[in-house]
Amino acid sequence: MKYFVVDAFANAPFGGNPAGVVLxxxxxxxxxxLMVKVAAELRYSETAFVxxxxxxxxxxxxxxxxxxxxxxGHATIATFCVLRDDGIxxxxxxxxxxxxAGDLEVAVGEEVMMxxxxxxxxxxxxxxxxxxxxxxxxxxxxxNEVTGGRGVLVPEIVSTGLPDIIMPVxxxxxxxxxxxxxxxxxxxxxxxxxxGVHAFALSxxxxxxxxxxxxxxxxxxxxxxxxxxxxxxxxxxxxxxVIGEGAQCRFMQGEAMxxxxxxxxxxxxxxxVYVGGNSYILAKGEMFL
Numbered sequence: 001m002k003y004f005v006v007d008a009f010a011n012a013p014f015g016g017n018p019a020g021v022v023l024x025x026x027x028x029x030x031x032x033x034l035m036v037k038v039a040a041e042l043r044y045s046e047t048a049f050v051x052x053x054x055x056x057x058x059x060x061x062x063x064x065x066x067x068x069x070x071x072x073g074h075a076t077i078a079t080f081c082v083l084r085d086d087g088i089x090x091x092x093x094x095x096x097x098x099x100x101a102g103d104l105e106v107a108v109g110e111e112v113m114m115x116x117x118x119x120x121x122x123x124x125x126x127x128x129x130x131x132x133x134x135x136x137x138x139x140x141x142x143x144n145e146v147t148g149g150r151g152v153l154v155p156e157i158v159s160t161g162l163p164d165i166i167m168p169v170x171x172x173x174x175x176x177x178x179x180x181x182x183x184x185x186x187x188x189x190x191x192x193x194x195x196g197v198h199a200f201a202l203s204x205x206x207x208x209x210x211x212x213x214x215x216x217x218x219x220x221x222x223x224x225x226x227x228x229x230x231x232x233x234x235x236x237x238x239x240x241x242v243i244g245e246g247a248q249c250r251f252m253q254g255e256a257m258x259x260x261x262x263x264x265x266x267x268x269x270x271x272x273v274y275v276g277g278n279s280y281i282l283a284k285g286e287m288f289l
Contacts, residue, residue: 001030001287005042006078009225009261009277016261016279017225017254019075020047021082022287027051029061032068034289040065045220048075056089059098064218069195071101071117071161073227073263073275080112081279101161113266113276116160116228119235123157123192131155131167134188135197135214137179143170148202149241157194158232160273164213165192166229166236167199172210175201176256182216189217196220198229200251202242208249209233212256224254225261227275234265234273245269 002023010016020042029035029049039047043065051059060079062072076097083089095106097114105115136142146153146168153168169175178199189196196215203210211233213226230251237243246269254261266274 001289003042003285003287004078004082004281005044005283006082007280007282008074008078008081009263010280011278013280013282015259016277017074017223017259018044018282019072019078020044021075021079022047022049023082023086024049024051030289035061035063036065036067038287038289039063045218045223046072046075048072048079050079050083052088053098056093056095057098058083058095061100064220066219068100069162069218071099071228073114073116073229073231074225076106076114077112077227077275077277078279080106080108080114082281084108084112085281099161111264111276111278113274114227116231116273116275118271119158119160119232119273121156121239122159122163123194126155126157126165126192128155131165131188131197134181134184135167135178135199137177140177142174142177146170149237153240156236157192158236160228160231160235162228163194164229164232165194165197166233167197169199169201172201172203175199175210175212178212180214180216182221185214186217189215195229198226198233200233206250207252208237208243209251210255211251211253213253222257224257224259225263226253227263230263230265231273231275234267238267243267
């Protein structure tokens with residue numbers, strides 16, 4: 001198996017969000033237990049295993065060091081940048097990516113833009129006080145209301161392939177202050193059947209928002225660039241009147257981890273959300289299994 005270590009949403013090494021990419025060619029997927037072990041050995045939040053079904057058709061499965069997940073945005077961007085840079089898919093190709101979250105279109109160019117699963121709100125009415133208690137350190141008092149768009153913004157569970165709690169905070173200072181109780185967040189994530197929390201603060205510094213993502217249930221204390229969650233956030237912002245149809249967004253993520261990443265998204269007028277960026281291949285080799 002040919003493997004790559006890739007910094008997704010980056011144009012230079014040691015930025016963005018690292019992912020593993022394993023190319024299987026036209027071969028079958030190995031047992032799930034082996035793919036979990038490979039993901040754990042590579043030690044990145046997600047590793048993509050890629051089977052080629054045709055010249056521009058692929059089946060991709062995604063594994064964390066603990067379990068399989070339906071979809072991973074940054075690992076998808078990493079995968080199709082690898083396919084481009086390794087000469088498997090030429091620039092200008094529109095590919096079909098078969099995933100557990102559905103069949104998704106990926107446009108391969110100087111940047112890779114991927115279609116996400118249809119956006120939907122899958123949960124409301126959570127205990128906001130409990131969520132804030134979990135997310136902020138003891139004794140910290142965040143503002144009770146966050147406003148934007150058409151009024152007060154409240155946490156909601158939104159999915160574009162993976163469900164996340166989209167959590168607004170009032171300022172960049174509050175975003176920086178987040179210090180989740182990881183065991184409590186894992187328990188809440190399991191209870192609500194979500195990957196984790198995607199927190200954001202709206203900004204006027206050239207970015208739509210600054211964001212942080214926490215998914216300890218999947219052994220990811222914090223992630224530096226998250227495609228699926230930023231796509232979900234894009235839909236959340238549209239739904240709440242912060243952005244309009246057809247808007248293009250830029251999200252800054254990873255600052256707290258010293259791995260700044262810029263994730264581009266677009267809310268298309270047909271209701272689809274696309275996420276894009278580039279990737280830097282840091283290393284490649286072969287696995288003998």
